[in-house]
Amino acid sequence: MSSVESIPGPKIRKKVGTDALIQRGFIVVIALYLIITLAFPLYAMLSKAFEVYNYDLSQFSVQASDEEGNFTTGPVTLLDLNAELGLLGDSDMAAKGDGRLSLTQFFPDFSFRSPVMYRVAGTDEKSVFLVGSERHVGTESVEVDSNTFRKVVVRPVKSRGMSNFTRYFSTPALFRSIGNSVFIATVSTIITVTLAFWFAYALSRSCMKYKGFFRLVAMAPILVPSLLPGIALVYLFGNQGILKGLLMGQSIYGPIGIVIGSVFFTFPHAMLIIGTALSISDARLYEAAVSLRASRWRTFWTVTIPGARYGLISAAFVVFNLVITDFGLPKVIGGQFNVLAVDIYKQVIGQQNFEMGAVVSVVLLLPALLAFAIDRQVQKKQVAGLTARSVVFEPKPDRKADTGWLFYCSLVAVFILGIIGICQMAALIKFWPYDMSLSLNNYAFDRMDGGGWAAYKNSIKLGLLTAFVGTVVVFLGAYMVEKTSDFTKGRSGFQMLAMMPMAIPGMVLGLAYIFFFNNPANPLNFIYGTMAILVVSTVTHFYTVSHLTAVTALKQMDTEFESVASSLKQPFYKLFARVTVPVCMPAILNISIYLFVNAMTTVSAVVFLYSTDTALASIAVLNMDDAGDIAPAAAMGMMIFYTNAAARLLHAVGSRAILKRSEAWRQR
């Protein structure tokens, strides 16, 4: 039946109705949004990494007069002059993008007071040199006196090539970071996944008490920036730390600190994923194992682990990705231990070497992309496993085991609450460890650098704007992908774009934004340095998870709603407003709280993009810590924590109210 057949008669071309037209418009607008905020900046960054600047001495010729100002000798190219003098080697030809080469060095007996005149000319139409700030292009020669000749400089020529990469890989201080990053990410992944697995196991497979409390505590790290555990660790194990002795001479500044902090901030992510995997495993398998008199150990290895394996793999990749792309924590506690994300920052902010920053970004993209690709693959498999109807597992009480689990979970809870508690103490104590009395001095942010209370207000503004704009864009985009029928190619392209942000580390995105939006030739240049670019970058940074949440909710709706509406001659937007949005309200609220919380805590993308007017609370934590104001940094970190906790509470109350109101029609 599937043989290639030519279908006789003219092909029918569908008439595009009003609905379809509006929908296409929406798809185009939202796809454009993602292209402008993601594809173009990334492209700009990639091309930056391959941009090489070199001085091309053959492009210029100079003619020098005698003392009387008569030109007796012919023009000589700089290349020949240099060869004659043996002045500059090949390595001196490499330049940064904004490099300048002065010409006086090619005339050893140059003096700016001499009456000698110089004629400078290009050798081809594209040669460019500067006299002061005046640009000269082409082969026309310019005659200058020796005083002016000092101001004649040539600019490097841009070309494409791999030499930035060769330089990167021949600089041990730089490429050593790759090993460092992979190392800490691997160690953190192993520890986090192990801890989170047993924690999730206790929650789903035991009759331990206080499960609700533990669940809540496990989620707390999501509410704070990743640099907060760094600050707590400094207080605990730093030079004046109370527990410094426990490290037995090792320094907390370095891999130890990064790993402990990473375990803290990645724990909730791993716990959620593994918890989901464990909760969907089938009780019937356990009954079978019991009836076969399999030992508990055996049941664990033959039933539990295989059932949760996709969850474990997925959690491992997510944690790996989070750690390797994180910037805040290693910045605070990394010490001399260089990692990729911090290298980008140092290259760009410290050395203004944008090309090298781009190169490190490309290097950081690779492991992140790989982890992302494997994770996607695994998730697909897990969805397939989910379709089978299974019976929910009900654990049976077991005094001894339950006590053990309670002990274990309490330890984890102490770790998490301890970190947050230390920060709270640090924030409230006047001058640790000399004056341990309590005060609110550290909350007087306006007395420190870093942005003050204005930064906190900006963060709230960013959070609200991101939540609002992001939810609208993401949900509309997901709706167009999921629920429109034609324009297939456009939709699958959009779907691919929407998955990309997950793979792009925040630092890379931020740097890409500099290259793209800070370019004066870009008509969107005006948003650079404003709140708008912060909102846009944050929405894009957290696009994928939000998009997937929306798609999942939309997929659960009947695929024929749109068909019914069009058969009833009702526009799709009426259906969207009256049915789609109300039915998806829980998911919509989840997306907005997710965006809000992340906007409050994110550092990596925005660290390149904020301006003095738009300093953020999370950035303030970073900067105050950098300046040595650790206690105020902890205080600001706690402000973020209170705000996010309050937002979550509000979200929970709101969601419950909505669910209650819609109880009548949601039961099924």
Add this chain to the structure above:
Amino acid sequence: MTTFLKIRDLWKSFGQFVALRDISLDVIEGEFLCFLGPSGCGKTTLLRAIAGLDIQTAGTIHQAGKDVSNLPPAERDFGIVFQSYALFPNLTISENISFGLENAGKNKAEVKKRVDELLQLIGLPEQRDKYPAQLSGGQQQRIALARAIATSPGLLLLDEPLSALDAKVRVHLRHEMTELQRKLKVTTVMVTHDQEEALSMADRIVVMNHGVIEQVGTPTEIYTDPVSLFVADFIGEMNQVPAEVTKEGEVRVGNRTLLCRTGDFAPGSKVIAALRPEDVIPHDKDVRLPGTPDVIETLQNTFDVVIKEMEFLGSFWRTSVSDEEAEGLDLTADFSINAVRRLSLAVGEKITVELPADRLKAFSETSGAEQ
């Protein structure tokens, strides 16, 4: 009898796969038409093409004289009920039904009146303020139907509207739906893969297979006079015996010669002779009086068989019989309870059966229409 829907030379392909192949069909105004066929034969695809939800690759559709071939669904005139009903979960029953009535030039009072009328029509007037999830499957189905006919469309499309229901409700609703359709006189096209449903509800049936129409006809035509083995087999049961045409009106099965409707088959053609189980007539032992063999001779296609197996299926006995003289003549026969009792049929017994010559029909060996 005016043609309401005229489909001509319709093709639909999904990439390389041709799902509908050269479909031409007339739907008569006011009739109840069923698309019947096995899963994947293209029924839904054809229905969606008629609705404009998935436009055909080539071919034309005229509805009420107007060319609608390339129009989007919103510009066509139809109501549709899906297998899932697709009721809007957060809207009440009356809001669901009135969804298509709003902004259609009606004021509130008119809309309310129409909704009441429809709720009355489907017999669920007290349910107006409930939500779909609070109703039974059968009630939901009726709401979906009410919503589809609310705007009084000229064409009603139903895609397996009953298949999500349990057997008892299904039978009950079959009846209700046909009643409603007769009352409204709306041209209706229903997709089903349940032959019983099609036979009991439809004015005419379109039997489809692999993207082509095999046969169009009334339920009795389709049942009693299938044009192909596929149709014969898909609707009801059919005995199929390999045979060879000896001359016009006669075939040979093994070493037995039988009278048969051979149609256009030339002598010497290999064919399949087919007969429905209930068409096998068991004969009274009295027919075969000792010493008077000519009595049997006068009856055509009549011979002795042995009963191999009997299975009681409630209203009749399904019986396997075997002709021990002619190789390969094993038949399934449905005998009424009455006949079994009267003739005291039992496994191992020998009986005389007749294969009525006008019921025995030759089909080509490959599936497809009669030559």
